[in-house]
Amino acid sequence: MPREARYDILFEPLAIGPVTAKNRFYQVPHCNGGGYRDPSAAAEMRRVKAEGGWGVIFTEQCEIHHSSEITPYIELRIWEDQDLPMLARMADAIHEHGALAGIELAYPGVNGPNLYTKEVPMAPTALPIRTFTNDPVQARAMDREDIRDLRRWHRIAFERAKQCGFDIVCLYGAHGFGVIQHFLSTATNQRSDEYGGSLENRARLMRELVSDAKDVIGDQCAVALRLSLEESVRDLGFSNAELRDLIEMHGDLPDIWDLAHGAWEDCSGPSRFKEEAAQQELVSGIKALTPKPVVGVGRFTSPDVMVKQINTGVLDFIGCARPSIADPYLPKKVEEGRVEDIRECIGCNMCITGDMTMSISRCTQNPTFMEEWRKGWHPERITPKGGSETVLVVGAGPAGLEAARALGLRGYTVAVAEAGEDIGGRVARECRLPGLSAWGRVADYRRYQLSQAANVDIYLNSRLDADQVLEFGFEHVVIATGAHWRRDGVARQHVVPLPIDPKMPLYTPDDIMDGTLPTGRVVLFDDDHYYMGGVVAECLARNGAEVTLVTPAAYVSEWTNNTLEQAAIHSRLAELGVSIELNRGVEAIGPDAVTTACVYSGQQRNLSADAVVLVTSRQQDDSLWQGLKARQSEWDGAGIKSIKVIGDAQAPGPIAWATYAGHRYARELDTPNNTDAPSFRREVAALAD
Ligand code: ADP
Ligand code: SF4
Numbered sequence: 109m110p111r112e113a114r115y116d117i118l119f120e121p122l123a124i125g126p127v128t129a130k131n132r133f134y135q136v137p138h139c140n141g142g143g144y145r146d147p148s149a150a151a152e153m154r155r156v157k158a159e160g161g162w163g164v165i166f167t168e169q170c171e172i173h174h175s176s177e178i179t180p181y182i183e184l185r186i187w188e189d190q191d192l193p194m195l196a197r198m199a200d201a202i203h204e205h206g207a208l209a210g211i212e213l214a215y216p217g218v219n220g221p222n223l224y225t226k227e228v229p230m231a232p233t234a235l236p237i238r239t240f241t242n243d244p245v246q247a248r249a250m251d252r253e254d255i256r257d258l259r260r261w262h263r264i265a266f267e268r269a270k271q272c273g274f275d276i277v278c279l280y281g282a283h284g285f286g287v288i289q290h291f292l293s294t295a296t297n298q299r300s301d302e303y304g305g306s307l308e309n310r311a312r313l314m315r316e317l318v319s320d321a322k323d324v325i326g327d328q329c330a331v332a333l334r335l336s337l338e339e340s341v342r343d344l345g346f347s348n349a350e351l352r353d354l355i356e357m358h359g360d361l362p363d364i365w366d367l368a369h370g371a372w373e374d375c376s377g378p379s380r381f382k383e384e385a386a387q388q389e390l391v392s393g394i395k396a397l398t399p400k401p402v403v404g405v406g407r408f409t410s411p412d413v414m415v416k417q418i419n420t421g422v423l424d425f426i427g428c429a430r431p432s433i434a435d436p437y438l439p440k441k442v443e444e445g446r447v448e449d450i451r452e453c454i455g456c457n458m459c460i461t462g463d464m465t466m467s468i469s470r471c472t473q474n475p476t477f478m479e480e481w482r483k484g485w486h487p488e489r490i491t492p493k494g495g496s497e498t499v500l501v502v503g504a505g506p507a508g509l510e511a512a513r514a515l516g517l518r519g520y521t522v523a524v525a526e527a528g529e530d531i532g533g534r535v536a537r538e539c540r541l542p543g544l545s546a547w548g549r550v551a552d553y554r555r556y557q558l559s560q561a562a563n564v565d566i567y568l569n570s571r572l573d574a575d576q577v578l579e580f581g582f583e584h585v586v587i588a589t590g591a592h593w594r595r596d597g598v599a600r601q602h603v604v605p606l607p608i609d610p611k612m613p614l615y616t617p618d619d620i621m622d623g624t625l626p627t628g629r630v631v632l633f634d635d636d637h638y639y640m641g642g643v644v645a646e647c648l649a650r651n652g653a654e655v656t657l658v659t660p661a662a663y664v665s666e667w668t669n670n671t672l673e674q675a676a677i678h679s680r681l682a683e684l685g686v687s688i689e690l691n692r693g694v695e696a697i698g699p700d701a702v703t704t705a706c707v708y709s710g711q712q713r714n715l716s717a718d719a720v721v722l723v724t725s726r727q728q729d730d731s732l733w734q735g736l737k738a739r740q741s742e743w744d745g746a747g748i749k750s751i752k753v754i755g756d757a758q759a760p761g762p763i764a765w766a767t768y769a770g771h772r773y774a775r776e777l778d779t780p781n782n783t784d785a786p787s788f789r790r791e792v793a794a795l796a797d
Pocket of ligand 2: 430431433434452453454455456457458459460470471472473474
């Protein structure tokens with residue numbers, strides 16, 4: 109099908125300095141948890157995006173010099189010639205399908221603790237290093253000689269980037285991560301020389317670096333400036349008004365302005381706190397200040413919103429990181445008139461945790477992300493089925509739905525049996541909680557895909573037992589029956605059930621999702637530490653309850669530090685009047701009070717309560733699996749070759765674990781199973797001489 113005419117503007121080529129992008133889909137730099145440790149995996153991930161139609165594709169942040177690096181986080185490096193082959197592989201991969209290859213060069217400065225190189229960090233002003241981990245390291249102030257060195261190191265990096273084949277070199281000065289922002293900001297630049305004070309002075313290094321880049325590589329490569337749209341550190345920082353003044357003064361300095369929020373947490377806000385196009389107000393009007401194109405982000409997944417950004421003169425290029433992760437083929441789907449096939453990002457920020465935990469990124473919606481090279485998984489293609497024909501999927505949550513979708517694509521005849529009235533499992537329930545409506549896209553995308561598959565049938569209101577499964581005689585059965593929240597307090601603090609008086613009304617997140625909400629004084633015990641405790645506290649407080657959240661952790665919803673939303677969650681709960689008791693566990697639940705204790709001193713206190721909500725851990729709903737396993741001797745006679753359990757029914761985890769499990773099951777059906785070796789390729793560094 110041809111694309112709809114109203115999307116034509118998205119496919120108009122546009123020049124960026126000496127190079128031309130074939131369309132307006134601009135994949136801005138994004139981390140992936142692989143970086144220099146997994147360069148082939150990162151290169152293949154970018155190649156697939158080029159195939160999916162993105163006009164511009166960037167690497168993640170690439171550190172230009174060994175005197176500034178952000179260990180433990182794993183990004184890229186262009187320190188020496190020996191770094192070039194891995195970067196050239198990325199540029200080549202991006203070029204294979206006609207995209208422009210961009211590299212984001214960064215000198216982290218006051219953001220780089222140098223834990224690996226052990227060099228003394230340098231910054232515009234001597235200050236403690238500003239990172240997520242509050243490292244006990246301070247930077248010294250750069251003098252004029254250091255600034256001359258810094259410019260020379262940049263020139264060497266520009267030359268190397270060109271040598272690797274990159275078309276666009278981006279100077280990073282946003283998110284608090286690049287030295288250009290540190291010079292521009294009155295918070296991190298308190299100098300009194302010609303590099304400090306007035307905006308003109310604070311912008312001097314930026315001007316020098318851009319003009320050096322133009323000198324060195326400007327004939328062949330475009331130079332992008334990625335600046336902060338707004339940064340505030342108490343009364344200091346780099347405001348949106350200053351950014352506008354700066355662009356007005358130096359509008360034609362770079363070949364393109366790439367504008368992103370001042371802190372990464374603001375820029376990559378999850379859907380719970382930020383809408384699509386959330387930065388529009390900060391960007392609007394900037395295009396009129398410069399003759400050069402402007403790119404900006406906003407978790408854009410709707411082509412109509414994208415078109416509006418261009419037609420109303422807000423942006424020239426549609427910058428996307430997360431939407432390109434959730435659907436590397438987004439541009440191609442718009443181009444081919446298949447908008448309904450777009451796998452929309454749900455804004456959960458699970459992808460960011462790969463970087464924050466230095467592991468490798470996952471995407472809730474796209475289980476193939478970062479597995480393109482490791483496992484040879486392509487987001488849009490899958491090998492045809494093996495020797496068997498029929499598969500029964502039990503349970504239509506994220507695991508079962510993704511298994512059914514991918515099995516259907518492989519050509520199996522698939523039946524999905526779901527006990528409930530609708531598909532979606534946990535996402536259908538969780539998306540009704542405050543701020544989580546976009547999570548419903550996990551089911552929406554799969555619902556539509558399955559409706560298009562003639563070989564997949566869904567049976568609702570069909571709770572199966574072991575007898576039925578054995579009677580049906582499918583060749584393969586996959587059990588994805590999910591999990592429920594425990595009522596006995598077992599999690600991390602209590603590995604055996606907690607003493608609970610039966611007179612105390614007790615709730616779990618399942619009750620809340622079923623619409624049964626406690627009122628009055630509610631104590632919520634969070635020993636789960638991801639989003640659920642904070643979301644349920646918000647839900648109850650909005651419903652008028654007087655909520656006290658007790659957690660043994662030092663943070664509310666501690667693991668959401670990795671999804672960049674922890675501070676927003678705490679602020680929201682504080683605004684709603686939720687009382688927060690950190691570093692406290694629950695010792696016992698009495699008839700009208702909860703005994704809590706400090707995790708350090710053991711000092712106890714009683715909290716009067718009308719009800720208690722336990723957000724502790726989940727128990728797998730695997731009775732069907734256990735029942736069938738006990739009758740393994742009957743499988744053969746019933747014509748069953750295999751029965752497997754996946755997703756939350758095997759071991760509860762985040763939604764991304766379930767979609768991955770479903771996808772993996774489908775990919776591996778009818779393939780040899782060797783558990784003696786990893787199921788993915790690894791890149792093992794060669795030993796130096
Ligand atoms: P996951 O995250 O692993 O996909 P969910 O809890 O989201 O798990 O989904 C599990 C789904 O399985 C739920 O929709 C539930 O209604 C369904 N289910 C549970 N037991 C059965 C059963 N015996 N037969 C059919 N469906 C079941
Ligand atoms: Fe979007 Fe979540 Fe996937 Fe990240 S992990 S791209 S936020 S769906």
